[in-house]
Amino acid sequence: MKKKLKRLREKDVSERQNTKKFHNIYKKLPFVQRQFLDMLLRNFDKDLQGRRYTQEEKIICLSIYKRSAKSYRYMRTFLPLPSPTSLKILLRKIQLDAGVNDDPRRRLKEAAKGLTEKDKVMILMWDELLLGTGLFYDKELDKIIGFEDWGNVRTDEFADHALVFMLRSVNTGNKIPVSFCFCSKQTTTSQLLYSIKEVIGAAKDAGFNIVASICDGGSSNQSALNTLIQDTVKLKGEEYVYTNGTYIVHGMEIIPLYDPPHLIKCLRNNLLNKDLELWYNEGKPESARTFAEWNHVITAYEIDVYGTDNRRYVPNLTDRHVYPEKN
Structure with a gap:
């Protein structure tokens, strides 16, 4: 009997030590990892209908799903993760519209909160994507999607390209999607210039500091960058531009770069x-x-x-x- 009591005491002490170790490790985990672990522990013994997830947990899972849908489906075979259907429903709740409207400006300001000045130093990137032509009705926006749309201007031309803008932190590498536009055929220089200036203005208003831009060597990109450089020559003089190798938009000095693969x-x-x-x-x-x-x-x-x-x-x-x- 005494031996049995001794074993039970030793087991209890061991379990308490393990629990203490777990809590010490748990406290040191980054916030996202703690959220993911909480989700797994809360739902591991629940059936499919009994599992519950917070919006933050769904967003974490959505980021995994968007990285690789195949890997996410495999992870669901041994982890209690939300179904892809639940994640798609969450994604549909996010209202996105073409151009730099109030929503992108608000999201940029929210993204800037809590960042250090060093983390706010950004690179602006943009690229064109080829799309298949087609029309569909977005009931959330009460709008027919598929026509050329620049946010401030819509035409009756069918869109077959999308122009996408994104910021990336020089310090952390974190990416922030900013805006998109639908265009017919290749983006014209005037349209691209307007979009670049609009995005840079929105980023500046949110508190970001853009130090470089990256794009491919397409003719519209080259023409737009040359125009921005010539505008800076008029503002600062040729010697300043060719010495610094930059152009200025909304008071920010930006280095024009072309992506290495191109x-x-x-x-x-x-x-x-x-x-x-x-x-x-x-x-x-x-x-x-x-x-x-x-x-x-x-x-x-x-x-x-x-x-x-x-x-x-x-x-x-x-x-x-x-x-x-x-x-």
Whole structure:
């Protein structure tokens, strides 16, 4: 009997120590992880109809679902997570409309709350997406979606592209979607200029500091950035612009950047039918001039594939990347 009581006391002490350890670890967890753990502990022994989730918990699950729907469905086989249908219902409650209207401005101000000045330093990114044409009625907005729509202007043209703007924190890497527009064919320079200035103005009003912009090298983007640079030349002078390499919108000095994948693709496409001169110097004699050719890439690839070494140094490179006729 005494041995049994001793074992029970030891078990009780061990359980209390484990509970204390758990609470100490729990307190150190980030807020989102504590919410996710609370959700699992509250619903692990409930049947499907008895499970309950807060809106914050659904938002956490929605972020996982949007990252990978297939992975989320697999996680539901062993974790008590909300159904995809519940998450889609939650998503439909969020009213989104084209352009920078009151809702994006309000969400930007909410996103800025609690951030340090360092976390408010942002990069503005935008890109165009190809859409299939079609119309549908949004009963929440009481609006037919599918026509060209810039928020302030709607036309009767069918939209086949979407222009999307997003902010990304330089310090944390967190992304903040800002706005979208539906356009017919490619965005014109004037439309893009208006949207860029509108988004930057909304970000400034919310307290963010935009230091750079990133886009691809499309003709509309190049033309819009050149216009912004020329406007800055008129404001500050050529020497200031070419020394700093920036343009100014709403008092914010912004560095124009093009996304590296697009730059690499453009370099590759140009090298296919043009040579690149290295260390160009106007006074250099003809015999001293050196060029990079696409044949150099082909030679390096064939050495890698057919060389005497037993392993590849660039295993991801295939014939489709190197030989234009196989592209």
